[in-house]
Structure formats: structure tokens, C-alpha cells
Amino acid sequence: MAQQQNPFLLAADNSPALLPLLRENPALASAQDEHGYSLVHAAASYNHLDLLRTLVREFHVDVNLKDEDNETSLFFVETLEAAKALVEELAADARHRSSEGLTAREKIEADGDFPAVAAYLATVVRNNSDESVESVAAATIPDVINPPPEGMKLTVGTMNEAEHVPSQADPEFRRRIEELARRDDFETPTGQADLRRLVEDAIMGQGLGDGRNVRPKRA
Template identity: 70%
Template sequence: MASSNPFLLAADNSPALLPLLREQPALASAQDEHGYSLVHAAASYNHIDLLRALVEELKVDVNLRDEDDETALFVVETPDAAKVLVELGVDVLHRGLDGLTAREKIEGEAEFPDVAAYLATVESEKAGEELEATAAEMVNNAPEGIKVTVGTMDEMQDIPTEVDPEFRRRIEELARREDFNTAQGQADLRKLVEEALLDQGLAEGRNVRSKQA
């Protein structure tokens, strides 16, 4: 008799799984005694179509966590599976109970360097997005003493499009901190952005004076 265990069916990518889940939708978000989910299984075994169906069709939370507080991103073995999880909205910067992100854990285990390299790129992009979002917020709520806009230039044009390498390094370093998503981490991010905007304003002031000289 064929197994009706959804975890075994997911591991085998059995064609019987999705019909079963459509009949019993609650099973799609089920987790075993260790917190292991069908999303973890699909990602681990690189069953991309199943992974998409679970999240997009059956509305399973892509950030389900196991007993080690790890999402499916921690168990991927191919860049393709990692890319799909990122596309589906997995939290790339989430840290498990050991304090590591998926990238840091995979990098440390040194079994799937291509996955670690891909996630390092994504982490860097996420750090840049955090920077842009914080900068945009501060454009509209500039701290006292900081003037962001100059003349009639569009506000968003005043945000540097080319980030100084040292500043980018500091942003990426901050994004990898365990407390990045805490109030302290976000406060430190705002401080870095304030410094960047202040430096930019001073540079623009020098440029204006130079042109008027």
C-alpha cells in the first residue's frame, strides 16, 4: 500500500502529494516533532515545482521554522532552491538558535560553496535595500541639523547612487550582526545613514562654494 505520509511523499516528490494536500489543506503546513515542514523537505531535495506549489498555491508560510529556529533556507543544497526561496520571500537575514544566518551556516559547513556564494550576494543586496529604505525615510524626516535636499533637486536624487566602498563594507558588516533586526541594530543603521547624508551635504556645500568662487 502506498504511503500517505506527506513527508515521505515530499521527499520522493510523489505525484500523489499535491492531490492529497488539496483534499486536506491543513497538511500542507504540517510540521513533524522536530519542526521539519514540507517546505523544508521540498527545498532540501530541490523539488522546485513542489516548493512553489506549497507557498504560492497552498499558502504555506515560506518562513516556517524547525526546532532549531531554522527556515528551509538552512537546508538547501543548490543555488536554484535558494533562489526560489528568496523569490518566495524567505527571510535571508534570519538567524537560527546558533546565531548564524543560513549563509553563515552553509559557509561554515563548506559543503555547498555555490549556495553560500549566492546567499552572500543576496545578503549584500538586502543590506543595500535596508540602506535605501532608511535613507528614503530620513529624506522625509531629516534629523535636526541635516539638510538633505539642495536647491530644486529631486529628493531621491540627493541620495548617493554610488556608495563609498568603506561605507558599503560597514553596512554589510552591520547587516550580518545578530542584532541587525533589533531596535539597536536599526538605530545603528540610521546612524550610518545620517553620517552618509551629512557627508554628502558637506560635499555638496563645498561644490557649491567652489562654483561660486
């Protein structure tokens, strides 16, 4: 019996032998090597977009499959086309963070090799944040007077999107909520802590229109 070909090498080469092999043994489509590297990572890295689409759509491979560094295929893209295919067609998570705490955009930006990809991913994250700002800004002062119990995470969506902002809502509070929700670190513990402090300021009647800057200092 002939030895089975290495699917990772076939994916890197975009070999026509790969898909027949996967159709004979579909489990190989989601296989990962000893470092967690997968066929999805390879297809994204080598810009084999048709293969990438096939893996996700036909073989139902998780587009956010993670390697040993908790990095998805989005961390490996080198072209704008691959980044767009992952995000816009296959719903890859552009906000996912690696073991180092970096998003794909932050890692690519730090490496400095593919600035167009980093710029695109920055736009994606910003636009996603903007879509959620309305639900945060729509929260009324009464909605946040009773903060969640200690330890409960307060994020976009925990506030009632169906509520309307009353005419007496403080515009400065709304502005600061919007500003906070646009931050890249909004969903991190730091962002959540800043949100809680802003809500506490509102409850205590502080920081709303008094000119005080509540934006945290960056390290």
C-alpha cells in the same frame, strides 16, 4: 480504512501521491512534525522545486515556516537552483536568523558543503542592503540631530527617503552611513548601537572628517 500515508516521506520521495492527498486535506500542507520540520523544508532539501512552488502558491504555505531551531527551508537547500527558487520566486527571507543567530548563508558557509549556495546568498543579502543604502545616505544632518528616544530602534527606513541631501552635508558622514548600512549585522542590536554612536558623533561634531575609524572591532 487504509492508513494515511506519511506526507513527509511522500515529499522526500516527490511521490505523485502527495498532491492528491494534500488536496483532500489541505491542512496537511502546513503540517510540521515534532521538530517543526515541514513539507516546505523537505521539498527545499530534496530539490523538489515544482513541489516547493505548489506548496507555497497553491496551498499558501509560509515559505518562511520555522522548525524548532528557528530555521526556515532556506537553511536546508543544497543546490543553487533551490536557493534561487526560494529567494527570487517565493520571496524567502535571506536575512532571517536561526536560534543560533546565524543566517542561512552563514550556516551553509560554516558547514562548508555547498559553497555556491553560500556565495549566492551572500550576494542576495549584499544587494538587498545596497538597495536600502540610498535611503540611509539621503538623510541630512538636520534629520539626525534629534535622535529617537532611548530604546527606540533606528533602522533603514526610519529616515525620510523623500529628503534630499543638502550641499553642506558632510561627505564623510554619508560614507560612514553607507558603510554601516552594508554590514550584515546592520539590523542587529550591535549594528543599531553602532548607528546610534555614529549619529551621536555627528551631533557632537566629532568623527566627521577627523580621520577616526568608527568601524567597531570584530570579536
